[in-house]
Amino acid sequence: MLEDVKRVILVLSGKGGVGKSTVSTQLALTLKEKGFKVGLLDVDLCGPSVPYLLNLENQSVHQGPDGWIPVYMDKEQKLAVMSIGFLLSSRNEAVVWRGPKKTSMIKQFLEDVCWQDLDFLVIDTPPGTSDEHITVMENLRQVPQCSAILVTTPQQVAIEDVRKEITFCRKTGISIHGIIENMSGFECPTCSECTNIFSSGGGKSLAEYAKISYLGSIPIDPRVGKLAGEGKAAVKEIPDSKTSKVFSELVTQLTESSRNGGMQ
Numbered sequence: 001m002l003e004d005v006k007r008v009i010l011v012l013s014g015k016g017g018v019g020k021s022t023v024s025t026q027l028a029l030t031l032k033e034k035g036f037k038v039g040l041l042d043v044d045l046c047g048p049s050v051p052y053l054l055n056l057e058n059q060s061v062h063q064g065p066d067g068w069i070p071v072y073m074d075k076e077q078k079l080a081v082m083s084i085g086f087l088l089s090s091r092n093e094a095v096v097w098r099g100p101k102k103t104s105m106i107k108q109f110l111e112d113v114c115w116q117d118l119d120f121l122v123i124d125t126p127p128g129t130s131d132e133h134i135t136v137m138e139n140l141r142q143v144p145q146c147s148a149i150l151v152t153t154p155q156q157v158a159i160e161d162v163r164k165e166i167t168f169c170r171k172t173g174i175s176i177h178g179i180i181e182n183m184s185g186f187e188c189p190t191c192s193e194c195t196n197i198f199s200s201g202g203g204k205s206l207a208e209y210a211k212i213s214y215l216g217s218i219p220i221d222p223r224v225g226k227l228a229g230e231g232k233a234a235v236k237e238i239p240d241s242k243t244s245k246v247f248s249e250l251v252t253q254l255t256e257s258s259r260n261g262g263m264q
């Protein structure tokens with residue numbers, strides 16, 4: 001239940017495929033590594049990739065007397081995960097639902113999961129600003145500490161879409177923690193040299209223009225894609241990588257801002 005959650009972090013992106021689920025899962029795994037009790041809720045009903053990214057594809061959830069029991073990543077029950085993917089029989093099964101059915105499923109996910117005293121709940125949302133987002137925002141009004149992290153890639157077209165996310169957050173009253181630029185250059189796993197394949201710096205410029213914090217750039221790193229599929233944290237497995245540094249700093253900032261009431 002949301003009243004059991006101290007702080008909610010929404011992960012948003014204007015476009016699909018920019019790495020929103022990778023950021024959500026690595027953020028949840030980093031928080032767990034730093035000793036927090038974390039929940040990861042995947043409300044991307046049409047493309048739930050969290051079970052795959054955390055190597056939990058064969059797991060299923062069930063309903064207990066007080067609501068849905070999430071899947072736990074670890075014996076200590078430090079990371080709880082809930083996704084529509086756990087209710088589908090295979091990754092190829094499609095969710096073909098009209099708006100009201102999607103809305104009611106998201107409400108159930110927000111209201112009826114037994115999270116049990118979480119420090120952080122990370123919510124992986126679908127790309128864009130759909131009905132699902134409005135349902136999430138309406139239900140989160142009761143959570144005292146809630147903010148959004150916007151994920152973009154360096155291409156202009158992705159950055160344009162993030163502008164719409166900023167407007168959406170401002171209209172719905174969700175505070176923005178900051179912007180992350182993903183796939184920002186290619187980091188060679190051999191020598192850590194970073195080569196800008198696309199343009200770079202667009203996320204930072206947008207952050208400056210919109211007066212939002214810039215949370216860092218994650219390069220394209222084949223190890224990140226691989227770790228994600230194995231449910232492993234970059235901060236533990238590749239601690240010297242740029243990706244690991246971005247997530248460590250992000251968790252430090254989130255912890256500090258939580259102490260100050262969660263707002264920027």
Ligand SMILES: Nc1ncnc2c1ncn2[C@@H]1O[C@H](COP(=O)(O)OP(=O)(O)OP(=O)(O)O)[C@@H](O)[C@H]1O
Pocket residue numbers: 013015016017018019020021022023044047049126127182183218219220221222223224225226228
């Ligand atoms: N920095 C990175 N380096 C290497 N691979 C990455 C990186 N970020 C994401 N990927 C890979 O890119 C693919 C898409 O990432 P992801 O599923 O996180 O995107 P998404 O924005 O959540 O997509 P969707 O639109 O399905 O919600 C995945 O295979 C992921 O492993």
Ligand code: SF4
Pocket residue numbers: 188189190191192193
């Ligand atoms: S960046 Fe350096 S180590 Fe990496 S592939 Fe190129 S030359 Fe080799």
